Amino acid sequence: MKKTSLFISAVLFLFAGVVNAHGPVRGKLTATVTIDAPAAKVWDAIKNYDDLSWLPAVRSVTGEGTNNKGAIRTLHLASGGTITEELKAYDAAKMAYKYKITDMSSTGTIKHAGQDEHIPVLPVGNYAAELSVTDKGGKAEVEWVATYYRAYVNNNPPAELNEEAADKAVTDVLTSGLTNLSKKVAGGAVPSVNIDIKR
Amino acid sequence: MPMPSSRVIFALLFFAGPAIADPRAFISNQLDNSVSVIDTRQQQIINTVSIAGKPAGVAINPRLKQVYISTPEGGGFAVLDSDSLKVLKTLKVGGASLGITVDRKGERLFVADWYENTVAVFEASSLKNIIKLTVGKSPSGMTVSPDNRWLYVANRMDDSISQIDLQNYALRNTTKVGRHPFGIAIDSQGKRLYAANVESDDISVLDAQHLKRLATVKVGARPYAATLALQDSLLFVTNQDDSTVSVVDTATLQQLAVINVGDKPEGISVDTDDRHVYVANWMDGNVSVIDAKTLTVVNTLKTGEGSRAFGEFISP
Numbered sequence: 484m485k486k487t488s489l490f491i492s493a494v495l496f497l498f499a500g501v502v503n504a505h506g507p508v509r510g511k512l513t514a515t516v517t518i519d520a521p522a523a524k525v526w527d528a529i530k531n532y533d534d535l536s537w538l539p540a541v542r543s544v545t546g547e548g549t550n551n552k553g554a555i556r557t558l559h560l561a562s563g564g565t566i567t568e569e570l571k572a573y574d575a576a577k578m579a580y581k582y583k584i585t586d587m588s589s590t591g592t593i594k595h596a597g598q599d600e601h602i603p604v605l606p607v608g609n610y611a612a613e614l615s616v617t618d619k620g621g622k623a624e625v626e627w628v629a630t631y632y633r634a635y636v637n638n639n640p641p642a643e644l645n646e647e648a649a650d651k652a653v654t655d656v657l658t659s660g661l662t663n664l665s666k667k668v669a670g671g672a673v674p675s676v677n678i679d680i681k682r
Numbered sequence: 683m684p685m686p687s688s689r690v691i692f693a694l695l696f697f698a699g700p701a702i703a704d705p706r707a708f709i710s711n712q713l714d715n716s717v718s719v720i721d722t723r724q725q726q727i728i729n730t731v732s733i734a735g736k737p738a739g740v741a742i743n744p745r746l747k748q749v750y751i752s753t754p755e756g757g758g759f760a761v762l763d764s765d766s767l768k769v770l771k772t773l774k775v776g777g778a779s780l781g782i783t784v785d786r787k788g789e790r791l792f793v794a795d796w797y798e799n800t801v802a803v804f805e806a807s808s809l810k811n812i813i814k815l816t817v818g819k820s821p822s823g824m825t826v827s828p829d830n831r832w833l834y835v836a837n838r839m840d841d842s843i844s845q846i847d848l849q850n851y852a853l854r855n856t857t858k859v860g861r862h863p864f865g866i867a868i869d870s871q872g873k874r875l876y877a878a879n880v881e882s883d884d885i886s887v888l889d890a891q892h893l894k895r896l897a898t899v900k901v902g903a904r905p906y907a908a909t910l911a912l913q914d915s916l917l918f919v920t921n922q923d924d925s926t927v928s929v930v931d932t933a934t935l936q937q938l939a940v941i942n943v944g945d946k947p948e949g950i951s952v953d954t955d956d957r958h959v960y961v962a963n964w965m966d967g968n969v970s971v972i973d974a975k976t977l978t979v980v981n982t983l984k985t986g987e988g989s990r991a992f993g994e995f996i997s998p
Contacts, residue, residue: 506778506796506797506820509964511713511987511988571925583923609904613945628965630946630965638797681987681988682713
């Protein structure tokens with residue numbers, strides 16, 4: 484009995500080590516909310532690529548003033564950093580657009596595995612997202628889907644740059660964004676934002 | 683869900699006995715822990731098989747009528763019967779088994795270990811491990827030459843390709859290519875090897891015999907894998923970040939077209955007709971079917987979450 488339990492704990496220890504040692508794996512986070520307002524009204528609030536007044540984390544946006552593919556916007560964050568994003572696709576009829584992060588400022592560095600590692604203002608790598616609005620029986624279903632890797636590309640990431648940090652940061656931005664969007668457009672009771680993460 | 687056409691119903695009724703199976707595409711849905719099976723003549727999903735461990739890589743063994751699915755989270759691979767679609771066996775290999783391929787006689791199976799920087803070689807009938815080859819860092823895509831002589835391995839973190847002699851397992855050549863080679867493809871004559879370089883957004887073209895660099899072709903953002911069609915005349919490359927497939931003319935080595943597919947296109951493989959190209963779209967969870975003669979998408983088939991299909995995934 485003793486031998487078996489020792490063996491099992493040894494195997495679990497080994498397994499845990501291997502699982503934590505893996506390289507970056509792309510995650511897909513889907514945030515959805517149903518806002519008590521017509522879809523067209525919600526789309527109106529978010530349809531201009533340079534207008535992120537509905538997103539609390541962003542203080543202001545510098546952009547090109549178009550919704551054309553390839554348009555670049557720079558987000559000036561409330562926390563002081565910047566994120567640069569490129570518009571990849573825009574479909575007014577589908578009430579949707581897709582974009583990706585091309586650059587981010589750093590909040591500082593930490594030492595890990597003998598190297599200085601920058602902490603990007605959003606601790607993610609290769610981040611792309613799609614924002615869409617769909618009519619659901621007179622209400623607006625908003626879906627915000629983000630795909631990203633953790634910020635640290637080698638094995639054994641530090642806590643600041645691992646999958647948990649990436650998931651938490653993206654969850655926070657998307658949740659507060661959709662919650663605030665609902666407040667802005669519909670007022671009243673704030674609906675809960677559903678978060679689903681797949682990796 | 684599309685209704686079967688009357689032609690399909692007629693065919694099903696008429697040929698009710700054991701018939702020669704149509705070619706099938708095996709699409710690993712990494713986030714769903716499943717594999718979608720597509721009949722490529724009917725262009726329809728015929729079955730979905732549950733496979734635990736985040737299935738990713740696919741390899742076909744026509745001689746044994748088996749399909750191998752690598753399971754990086756499960757640290758091994760699963761063996762499927764390609765007719766009954768039953769899981770026959772699952773094997774543990776090592777740290778993270780992603781790239782998987784079979785030799786051209788269906789006698790040996792190769793599994794790359796992303797952490798250990800090795801390729802494990804298995805005897806296909808017995809599934810006994812023959813040898814473990816040390817290659818470069820983060821071995822990913824692999825392929826075997828048509829004459830069954832050489833195994834080529836993309837070493838992602840080393841920015842190189844290894845060429846291994848399958849007669850004695852000796853390392854014959856290692857050649858630097860672009861940044862982070864991932865999926866690779868060899869032509870039907872064993873003359874040229876093509877490597878998709880994820881970080882440099884290009885394709886390295888190599889002489890497959892001596893592994894000498896011949897050319898570099900710019901494609902789209904973060905290319906993942908490649909396949910050849912129409913008698914090696916066209917190379918199709920998935921561009922993960924552009925939601926497109928680049929088409930390269932292999933005679934001129936120029937990109938001649940860009941085709942819109944789904945989001946995060948990854949695995950790509952040509953059908954046995956050497957004409958239809960199947961593309962797994964990770965983000966959309968579906969497969970785009972491209973006709974190489976018209977360079978258009980002729981069908982889109984819903985598979986599962988995180989469709990990846992890394993490898994040569996169509997069985998005869």
